[in-house]
Amino acid sequence: MRGHMESSRLTLGVISWCVFACAAETNTLRLGEDGLLHLNNGNFNKALSEYKQLLVHFSTPMSADLHKVSEAFEEAAAQLQGSDVTFARVDAVKEQDLAQDLNATHPPFIRLYLSGDKHSPVPCPIPTTSSSIATWLKRRTGSPADLITDDIQSDELLVVGFFKALDEAYAQVFYEAAVELPDLTFALTQKHDAISKYGLGDDVVLVLKKSRLMQAYRMRPETNKEELIVFITVFQMDPVTEYTGQTVSQILTSPVRNHALLFVRKSSPDFSVIYAAFDRAAAAFRLKVLFVLVNVDEPRNGRLLEYFRVRDFEAPLIRIVNLTDHVTYHLPSQTLDEETIIKFCQDYLDGNAKPKMQSEPVPEGWDTKPVKQLVGSTLENVAFHPNNTAFVLFYLPYSPESRAVFPLWEELAEAFEDQENVVIARIDASANDINMSMHRQYPSFCLFPALYAERVVVYTGKLRVKDLVKFVHKEMEKAKKDRVMEDEDRRKYRDALREDEARKEEL
Incomplete structure (x- = not known):
């Protein structure tokens, strides 16, 4: 008996030690093999208290673009080792509660926490290289004077500010834009000789490519950082940008959310004529519509064709898509000349173009799995049952x-x-046009109660099963009460119809 009790004490001791050791492991701050601090719910606050500048990457399931961001982050951590900035990573999938608490389930996925402030991080622009991160960190603690130069010759893109005084508001707005665009080279000059060949006066911003003036922007007292960023971001690109692996990030992050896409074979005999018309039309819609060329001959563009449901033999054709609501518009013409393209784009901007409604084919066995896979043609029947x-x-x-x-x-x-009587379903909002009024932020979680009225309740709570289940039950109870009222209204309506018909028969 005594031996049994001692054995039990020993077992409890081992269990207690394991629990303590696991807790200690969770709270420990140490570098991983990638040179980053790996943070979780147990040690995040500790990291905030120990490091005055904590740059955190919230990693999510990897796409090709996000993989590049992750690589750039690790390279920057290695390059800036020993600096005042500590690089850390949070697995946003494993640490869902932490990501929810920090509101980090959506971009920006890289955030700088300063002096232990947990709830007001500084968002880092999406980097393309490790240099982007290093430049951003340097610029955000610098001043306009850091950009002064007399040499504005460059083989690449250069954004130049020419101001009367560096201490005026214009120079500060220019520098704030430079902080938000770390992939670009910025320069400040006060030498009139440097820009005299462009025939411009003071207080202007120039976008130069290989020393050729792409566009100039004259600063105004009301000009703010956001307006200048839009100008620079748009005019750093050519009027027509070809969709490639190098330009996809630039296209998708453009502040211009209306995109006109020309699907065409670059090998076709009439390519040069069609492209010239598309290019001329693009000049009329800068800052309003982004013109994108998609080469149908390029096998790597297959996924984009699939996304827009374009078959290669249908080219050439033009589609307009709004990246905010993902509604697509199709140019209803076989003639792709400048006049037709301009009219199509203007009709779209004026609200006169009709959207192209599309639906994926109904998948086989779509309603036999726990999560029903809906498409455009089945959504309303399921949602409003x-x-x-x-x-x-x-x-x-x-x-x-x-x-x-x-x-x-x-x-x-x-x-x-x-x-x-409870259906859990999902639908690809990019491949199926949704013919109902709802907000366009994805992923979206919409509950359709068991009512005759077409009601939609959007869920905005925590992404945990218990919270979702609680939400469904709450809405079901509410719908039961509303359904009683609906049934009573329907009964009264039917009775009124019967009485009306009886009166007509008497007459």
């Missing part, structure tokens, strides 16, 4: 934030697998 509660995930397949929710949605479906 008066006897079912439908909770639908609207997602973008190329979005890491959307893909991160898929496992959670499967868990939610399992939680309701015994309730036939």
Whole structure:
């Protein structure tokens, strides 16, 4: 008996030690093999208190673009080792509660925490290289004087500010824009000889490419950082930008959200004529519509053609898409001349173009799995079924934030697998046009109550199964009460119809 008790004490001691050791491991701050601090719910606050400048990368499921960001972050950490900035990483999938608490489930995924301030981080622009991160860190603590130079000759793109005085507001706005655009080279000059050949006066910003003036912007008292960033971002690109692996990030992050895409074979005999018309039309819509060339001959563009449901033999054709609501418009003409393209773009901007409604084919067995896979043609029938509660995930397949929710949605479906009147579903919002009024932020979580009225309730709470289940039950209880009122209104309506018909028969 005594031996048994001692054995039990020993077992409890071992368990206690393991629990303590695991907790200690969770709270420990140490560098991983990638040279970064790996943070979690247990040690994040400790890192904030120990490091005055903590640059954190919230990693998510990897797309090719996000993989480049991750590589750039690790390279910057190695290059700036020993500096005042400590580089750290949080696995936003494993540490969902922490990411939710820090509101870090969406871009920007790199944030700088200063002096232990947990809730007001400084967002880092999406970097293309490690130099972008280093430049951003340097510029944000610098001043306009750091950009002064007399040499504005460059083989690459150069943004030049020419101001009367460096201490005036114009120079400060220029520098604030430079901080937000670390991939670009900025310069300040007060030498009139340097810009005299461009025939411009004081207080202007020039976008130069290989010393050739692309565009000039005259500063005004009301000019702010955001307006200048839009100007620079747009005019650093040619009127028409070809979609490639090198330009995709530039295209998708452009502040111009209306994109006109020309799908064409560069090998076709009429390519030069079509391109010239597209290029001339683009000049009329700078800052309003971004013109993009998609070469159908390029195999790597296959996914883009699939996204827009363009078959290679249909080229050439033009589509306009708004990257905010993802609604697509199709040029209803076989003639792709300058006049036709300009009219199509202007009709779109004036709200006169009709959207191209599309739906994926209904997948085989779409309603046999725990999570139902909806398409455009089945959405409304499922969502607005008066006897079912439908909770639908609207997602973008190329979005890491959307893909991160898929496992959670499967868990939610399992939680309701015994309730036939609850449907857990999802729909690809990029491949299916949604013919209903709803906000256009993805992923979106929309619950459709079991009512005759077409009601939508958007979920904005924490992404945890227990919270989602609680939300569904709450809305179901609310819908039951509303359904009683609906049934009563419908009964009164039917009775009124019967009385009306009876009066007509008497007459």
